[in-house]
Amino acid sequence: MRHVISVHDFSTAEIVDVLDRAEDMVPIARGEASSDLLKGKILACIFFEPSTRTRLSFETAMIRLGGGVIGFAGTEATSVVKGETLADTTRMVSGYADAVVLRHPREGAAKLATEFSSVPVLNAGDGAGQHPTQTLLDLFTIRTETGRLEGLNISMVGDLRYGRTVHSLAIALAKFGNTINLVAPEGLEMPGEVTSYLKSMGRLGTICRSPEDVISSTDILYTTRIQKERFPDLVEYERVAGMYRVDPDLLSRGPQSLIVMHPLPRVNEIAPEVDVMPQAKYFEQAFNGVPVRMALLSMVMGGE
Ligand code: NCD
Numbered sequence: 263m264r265h266v267i268s269v270h271d272f273s274t275a276e277i278v279d280v281l282d283r284a285e286d287m288v289p290i291a292r293g294e295a296s297s298d299l300l301k302g303k304i305l306a307c308i309f310f311e312p313s314t315r316t317r318l319s320f321e322t323a324m325i326r327l328g329g330g331v332i333g334f335a336g337t338e339a340t341s342v343v344k345g346e347t348l349a350d351t352t353r354m355v356s357g358y359a360d361a362v363v364l365r366h367p368r369e370g371a372a373k374l375a376t377e378f379s380s381v382p383v384l385n386a387g388d389g390a391g392q393h394p395t396q397t398l399l400d401l402f403t404i405r406t407e408t409g410r411l412e413g414l415n416i417s418m419v420g421d422l423r424y425g426r427t428v429h430s431l432a433i434a435l436a437k438f439g440n441t442i443n444l445v446a447p448e449g450l451e452m453p454g455e456v457t458s459y460l461k462s463m464g465r466l467g468t469i470c471r472s473p474e475d476v477i478s479s480t481d482i483l484y485t486t487r488i489q490k491e492r493f494p495d496l497v498e499y500e501r502v503a504g505m506y507r508v509d510p511d512l513l514s515r516g517p518q519s520l521i522v523m524h525p526l527p528r529v530n531e532i533a534p535e536v537d538v539m540p541q542a543k544y545f546e547q548a549f550n551g552v553p554v555r556m557a558l559l560s561m562v563m564g565g566e
Pocket of ligand 1: 315316393396425427486526527
């Protein structure tokens with residue numbers, strides 16, 4: 263049984279395999295071809311935290327492959343409000359479905375769920391932990407847009423402390439032999455365990471406070487939202503909110519081939535004028551969630 267909990271669960275060869283499968287899925291994801299690969303299978307999407315792209319792209323992926331979807335988005339109408347534990351919810355839902363996609367505010371929740379699930383669990387974000395399926399769609403986007411997965415200079419900008427997407431992505435990019443620059447305000451730096459991993463791989467680039475310092479040598483500017491919901495103190499949030507903004511002026515100082523990515527939702531990190539610039543790839547990135555999650559679902563549910 264194959265769970266998808268952390269990016270460490272994948273070798274580079276396995277990641278490339280997922281991306282290759284995802285490429286084959288694109289026509290089905292676009293609705294130009296049809297498939298019944300997962301006909302008769304059921305996916306449970308249980309989301310204890312807000313989500314738009316992750317949940318809807320998982321559901322779209324499942325439906326495009328001929329399967330069905332159950333689940334909840336928010337716990338208000340579930341037994342969680344009666345005090346049901348994650349262990350019990352998982353045990354029971356795994357009896358209704360062939361795979362479970364879980365998003366939860368607690369770090370380690372997805373790993374815990376694997377102990378109680380009788381079917382594969384896919385981590386759709388565990389607090390400030392990891393977001394491995396986002397990482398796979400980010401890598402798919404990078405490969406599609408630049409034609410490669412190695413030898414790139416990636417600058418991660420924003421809330422590197424609480425932003426789970428950058429935790430998983432930095433690790434995966436290091437495995438493929440890319441250099442990662444870390445640009446964060448004071449107090450929102452990348453956690454020590456990720457930085458140490460990058461260092462041990464010889465892949466840690468520049469650590470700085472301003473994107474201006476790295477823009478001229480950046481191939482990929484990976485921008486993130488300040489994760490307001492994870493701040494113990496909102497005064498702290500106000501201090502850093504709006505600190506970074508990617509705009510045409512900043513981009514004019516980077517290479518012409520530079521691309522801008524963002525897992526979305528964005529708040530103020532990217533000026534709307536950037537949306538129409540050739541560098542903007544975040545909406546393509548959001549679409550890529552569908553073929554990549556189709557590839558993953560077909561792998562874990564064995565609908566070969
Ligand atoms: C991200 C998340 O939930 O971690 N969103 C997503 O899944 N695309 C990023 C965010 O919420 O800022």
